[in-house]
Amino acid sequence: MGASIKDVAAKAGVSIATVSHVLNGTRITSQPTRERVLAAIRELGYSQNQSARNLARGRSTLLGLLISDVRNPFFPDITAAFQDQALAHEMDALVMNTNYDPHRTLNSVRRLLGLQVPGVAILTSQIDPAVIDMLARHRIAAVYLDLGRVDKSISNIVIEYETGIVLMLEHLSQLGHRRIAYIGGPLHLNSAQRRKNAFIETAARLGLDPSLALDADFTVKGGYFACSKLLSVPQPPTAIVAGNDLTAIGVLHRAYDGKIRVPEDLSVTGFDDILFAEYTQPALTTASIPRAEIGRVAFQAIWTMLSDPELAGREYRVPTRLVVRESTVPPANGRERSHHGIQSEPSVR
Amino acid sequence: MGASIKDVAAKAGVSIATVSHVLNGTRITSQPTRERVLAAIRELGYSQNQSARNLARGRSTLLGLLISDVRNPFFPDITAAFQDQALAHEMDALVMNTNYDPHRTLNSVRRLLGLQVPGVAILTSQIDPAVIDMLARHRIAAVYLDLGRVDKSISNIVIEYETGIVLMLEHLSQLGHRRIAYIGGPLHLNSAQRRKNAFIETAARLGLDPSLALDADFTVKGGYFACSKLLSVPQPPTAIVAGNDLTAIGVLHRAYDGKIRVPEDLSVTGFDDILFAEYTQPALTTASIPRAEIGRVAFQAIWTMLSDPELAGREYRVPTRLVVRESTVPPANGRERSHHGIQSEPSVR
DNA sequence: CTGAAAGCGCTAACAC
DNA sequence: GTGTTAGCGCTTTCAG
Numbered sequence: 001m002g003a004s005i006k007d008v009a010a011k012a013g014v015s016i017a018t019v020s021h022v023l024n025g026t027r028i029t030s031q032p033t034r035e036r037v038l039a040a041i042r043e044l045g046y047s048q049n050q051s052a053r054n055l056a057r058g059r060s061t062l063l064g065l066l067i068s069d070v071r072n073p074f075f076p077d078i079t080a081a082f083q084d085q086a087l088a089h090e091m092d093a094l095v096m097n098t099n100y101d102p103h104r105t106l107n108s109v110r111r112l113l114g115l116q117v118p119g120v121a122i123l124t125s126q127i128d129p130a131v132i133d134m135l136a137r138h139r140i141a142a143v144y145l146d147l148g149r150v151d152k153s154i155s156n157i158v159i160e161y162e163t164g165i166v167l168m169l170e171h172l173s174q175l176g177h178r179r180i181a182y183i184g185g186p187l188h189l190n191s192a193q194r195r196k197n198a199f200i201e202t203a204a205r206l207g208l209d210p211s212l213a214l215d216a217d218f219t220v221k222g223g224y225f226a227c228s229k230l231l232s233v234p235q236p237p238t239a240i241v242a243g244n245d246l247t248a249i250g251v252l253h254r255a256y257d258g259k260i261r262v263p264e265d266l267s268v269t270g271f272d273d274i275l276f277a278e279y280t281q282p283a284l285t286t287a288s289i290p291r292a293e294i295g296r297v298a299f300q301a302i303w304t305m306l307s308d309p310e311l312a313g314r315e316y317r318v319p320t321r322l323v324v325r326e327s328t329v330p331p332a333n334g335r336e337r338s339h340h341g342i343q344s345e346p347s348v349r
Numbered sequence: 350m351g352a353s354i355k356d357v358a359a360k361a362g363v364s365i366a367t368v369s370h371v372l373n374g375t376r377i378t379s380q381p382t383r384e385r386v387l388a389a390i391r392e393l394g395y396s397q398n399q400s401a402r403n404l405a406r407g408r409s410t411l412l413g414l415l416i417s418d419v420r421n422p423f424f425p426d427i428t429a430a431f432q433d434q435a436l437a438h439e440m441d442a443l444v445m446n447t448n449y450d451p452h453r454t455l456n457s458v459r460r461l462l463g464l465q466v467p468g469v470a471i472l473t474s475q476i477d478p479a480v481i482d483m484l485a486r487h488r489i490a491a492v493y494l495d496l497g498r499v500d501k502s503i504s505n506i507v508i509e510y511e512t513g514i515v516l517m518l519e520h521l522s523q524l525g526h527r528r529i530a531y532i533g534g535p536l537h538l539n540s541a542q543r544r545k546n547a548f549i550e551t552a553a554r555l556g557l558d559p560s561l562a563l564d565a566d567f568t569v570k571g572g573y574f575a576c577s578k579l580l581s582v583p584q585p586p587t588a589i590v591a592g593n594d595l596t597a598i599g600v601l602h603r604a605y606d607g608k609i610r611v612p613e614d615l616s617v618t619g620f621d622d623i624l625f626a627e628y629t630q631p632a633l634t635t636a637s638i639p640r641a642e643i644g645r646v647a648f649q650a651i652w653t654m655l656s657d658p659e660l661a662g663r664e665y666r667v668p669t670r671l672v673v674r675e676s677t678v679p680p681a682n683g684r685e686r687s688h689h690g691i692q693s694e695p696s697v698r
Numbered sequence: 699c700t701g702a703a704a705g706c707g708c709t710a711a712c713a714c
Numbered sequence: 715g716t717g718t719t720a721g722c723g724c725t726t727t728c729a730g
Binding site: 050 | 706707708709710
């Protein structure tokens with residue numbers, strides 16, 4: 001079944017080299033020979049043996065993509081975008097889950113090295129120095145997420161968490177909200193720290209109360225209880241900005257389970273754009289990390305280094321965006337409440 | 350950087366063949382040599398060149414996994430399970446999105462063939478005969494989802510949609526529900542047809558009204574309007590079973606958007622277990638397709654065929670399950686309404 | 699129990 | 715514009 005390049009050469013009446021060259025466009029071939037080769041290929045249903053090709057070239061057409069877990073909704077978009085880019089460049093993406101396990105991660109990298117991948121994207125939340133080291137030592141083009149370092153063969157994608165928070169506050173402020181609260185995450189996380197700072201600074205700048213910032217733990221429960229707290233005062237906020245999606249879910253659970261008094265038009269705003277499409281509540285403005293773009297940029301970074309003999313790495317900044325849905329509400333004393341409920345084209349996957 | 354087997358052999362003072370054999374456990378080696386080889390490998394940080402290995406063996410350690418789209422929540426669980434299994438067997442899963450595009454699918458398969466993969470799992474909803482053919486012709490172990498055919502080198506995974514429906518109705522019936530409606534999908538879909546039949550038969554068996562079955566279109570909108578219809582009669586159902594997750598979402602949207610009268614304790618039940626974790630409504634009993642199991646079984650099927658020189662395929666039946674959440678409710682005249690809202694351990698990913 | 703050597707299918711000089 | 719051929723690093727007979 002496996003027609004080889006030899007068969008093609010024989011059938012087309014040319015040398016093996018010629019076949020290889022038309023296949024790779026690696027040297028000019030006369031129109032007629034070229035066509036005979038192509039015909040032979042078609043008739044034999046031949047497809048290049050990548051193992052052989054990779055062996056001869058010393059590098060494979062596989063690119064490694066390390067993510068924490070495909071089941072984490074953060075990753076599918078990234079993955080798909082990365083794969084699309086790879087495909088467009090005649091490469092394949094080998095996606096691996098690290099399951100948040102450093103051991104498994106290192107092992108995966110080892111496998112990737114064995115597969116002779118020329119480049120790897122490491123988009124896990126935690127990054128083991130041993131991994132960076134191993135990849136660098138082997139001169140593999142590598143991109144990391146929020147690594148904060150750039151080097152020969154090392155690129156870095158920086159997510160600008162601030163932009164989303166700023167845009168969100170400006171948006172809410174413009175809708176007329178004056179008491180806007182923020183529920184953040186554990187401050188040992190870089191992203192939590194930066195979001196909180198952005199909130200405080202922006203709140204101050206917009207003349208809002210910067211002290212309405214709470215630190216939770218980026219979990220559903222944390223959001224739930226933080227929300228309770230915020231709404232238990234005489235003058236509760238009219239809008240809540242959640243520092244990440246799980247927090248926002250918790251806030252929504254709390255705000256709409258009917259057990260506490262809630263400002264009629266409380267606006268809940270989240271970060272990360274995860275899962276919100278499924279909510280019927282008017283809580284649908286989110287600041288979102290442009291995931292697909294991260295996937296594209298990750299590929300781009302690798303590709304750039306690969307086409308550069310120096311493998312010079314660089315930094316890529318990806319701003320977070322504001323996603324405004326129809327159902328965002330102004331405070332109760334503001335304009336008329338907008339229409340809620342099902343959207344014309346539900347963004348459910 | 351790339352230490353090769355030759356280097357290892359030199360360092361260990363043995364032949365290349367010996368190194369290869371200790372690496373693959375393919376013939377008995379004396380303890381001392383074995384250890385010297387292992388030591389050399391460790392010191393050199395050597396890892397097998399898979400390209401060369403694959404070329405020599407004529408097959409790669411890569412397994413293809415074709416799915417429609419990682420962004421479709423149906424697939425991540427499957428993917429992860431498949432990958433885990435592969436990893437446990439020293440193989441890697443090359444996951445590819447077909448984007449529901451037959452062209453792209455065929456192209457992917459061609460790529461996989463080029464990569465010399467020994468096996469492929471095709472878990473897309475639509476299956477192109479050309480793909481089956483191509484795979485079969487190349488004697489690649491292939492496993493399909495609901496293909497309905499088994500052959501040499503072809504295995505098939507059958508999802509038993511019926512079980513979930515049956516279990517769901519028995520469960521609701523046991524809670525005291527008597528008017529249970531069903532909203533299904535377009536009958537040209539095998540799964541829709543089978544679910545509906547299961548509903549009708551089971552309803553009859555349980556002494557319920559089998560005529561309460563509606564056909565919608567497996568979309569959010571479809572569920573929305575079907576729900577309207579069901580609730581607009583004098584004696585609306587006390588429980589609604591949705592044929593798939595999107596339908597259930599539509600039903601929930603409708604039932605809880607405050608625009609129509611809803612039985613106080615309407616129970617909505619869905620299929621596929623997608624996205625429900627995010628709902629605060631008491632709609633959390635689902636019949637679910639055990640996705641992780643599908644991933645495991647898919648790998649298992651391939652693995653079995655690979656270790657069988659005959660590549661004899663077989664059929665694997667995977668029953669759907671009932672997932673009961675705390676918040677399922679009996680009808681209003683039944684027992685006390687159970688506690689709703691946040692769960693102690695929110696199953697949010 | 700171990701080694702020598704013939705490929706696996708392809709790429710990339712190097713010739714012509 | 716085309717052909718010859720020496721590897722790429724490994725597996726796997728076949729000898730010892």
